[in-house]
Amino acid sequence: MTLAISLPEKAEMKKTREGFGRALVDLGARDPRIVVLVGDLSESTMVHFFAEKFPERFIQVGIAEQNMCGIAAGLAAMGKIPFFSTYGAFASCRAADQIRVTVAYSNLNVKIGGAHGGISVGPDGATHQAMEEISIIRSIPNLSMIVPCDYWETYKATVAAAQHEGPVYIRFGREDVPVVTGERTPFTFGKGEVFAEGSDLTVIACGVMVYEALRAREALEREGIGVRVVNLHTVKPIDRDLIARCARETGAIVTAEEHQVNGGLGGAVAEVVVRQHPVPMEFVAVMDRFGQSGKPAELMDAFGLRAKDVIAAARRVLERKRARA
């Protein structure tokens, strides 16, 4: 099914992390097992909404991400549904061993909120711009991962994570980003969504790059190039059937992510494509380099994470597709 998401002239701008924070409050009201932990970043990760509403189920851990991960595991072992949140750079790298051994190997029902993913974190610079999360998290068995594209999808991803039995990592960002979905847009954990139809190539994106992909599609459509846009919010477990179908039906794939090119969404998609239906692929991603300080918008431009970069990748992949024909 195609959702035919259309972009308004001026999209509403909203923080994905607020979707996380709001969803936790609604989940907390519905389910007494929901517990929220934070490592001294209550407002940054927007779990302060939950803390105000359910102080008895909110645990301030201080600046100790490894400890926080273990505490969440203990809570889960006793039947709670703990969400722990910090910046994604610390959740995925600092606590990687704790996530691997204590949480994932035990397959405990721990939910991880990685805030401030990507180059768009901006002025804080490279240390705080989490761009390795997908590669690290998706290589760990039992662990699922969602990279939602906007406020509403982050809200739904958070609810879906609570409903899924097992560990889940949700990656979201810092900045206001365009809202491309609505409250009623369908969201199914583990399934990609075709946001727009097209037959010449498919752009598979996650996170804020879904918006950039839709913008790129508008420009390419004006040239008569048909672009299918897939929002692959669940990076793991990955929607193999949809990826294989896109490879078969459009014969060329571009992936787009605000993440390192190594082992990210592009790699995950390529692993499916080469096994099921090899077609030319191009990657829009951060090309194996650390970030730097700057305004979010200028960094997105400088690191090649814009609609223009998706368009350029589309032209390259179409050239290769034609050369094969």
Place this chain on the structure above:
Amino acid sequence: MSTSPPTAAELEAAHRAGRLEWPIEKLTAKALDIRRDIITLLGKSQTGHSGGPLSCADFGTVLFFHELNVDPADPRWPERDYWHFSIGHVTPVIYSLMAERGYFPLRDLMKFRAFDGHAQGHPSRHDTPGIEVSAGSLGQGLSVCCGVAMASRMDHHPRRVYCVMGDGEQQEGQIWEAAMFAAHYKLDHLCGIIDYNHKQIDGDVEDIMGIKPLADKWRSFNWNVIECRGHDIADVLRAFAAARVHAGRPSVIIADTVMGQGVSYMAGDYRWHGKPPKPEQADEALRELGTSYAEWSARLLAH
């Protein structure tokens, strides 16, 4: 039917239902069996750790056969106390205690670290019933126990939480993150036990990376510190009792032990940290422990 919540006395009664509270003589005899199990399973597997399991054998026996409120037939019994070995490498003693307590048949010990057994080299929740959280990467267990203790408090549950740590493990930073947390939240139903056998893989703890003064470190983190002779069953009982009644702060029992205790050629020698006895060495050790490899392996396989 009454819908009133259980009284404190009823909760306490339920909480004691799964405790064995064995006397010293029975605990002493069981600790000997645990050592025999450890050597036998290592003699069979020819892989695994010898030193730490033997130093944990006495306080481990007191924990499992006196202190803990558990139902091995129902490992997830809601009333249970929680126990966790943060030192995942001492699986020979963990599995021996579990099997002797009734979590699974003794014969499973003869498939320690085997492809067709459940007894993984380091404890796995996925494989062994009764293991609640996997362990093996050092320093992580006390955090898990803090989480269990917080969940129990939220549920107003009288559960006690026990976390066995190593002395070398005290070098891991996460231990101190968790120590700070437990004291901050006054988790007085949490009890740490440190197997202070003074050795680690590469040598003496004080030579590798000194942890002294260990008791002072824990005191300065606002823990109730109880030091005991870790191979003296009566002293270990005293330590657990003192931890049980202490209110307002978490307790840590620092059990002074000897690596390889009970086997003369292993005792106090760090080189036995991570290796098993050869078959003839296992038999020699078992004869010292009043049995033989043939006799004790037959006992394990029969159950």
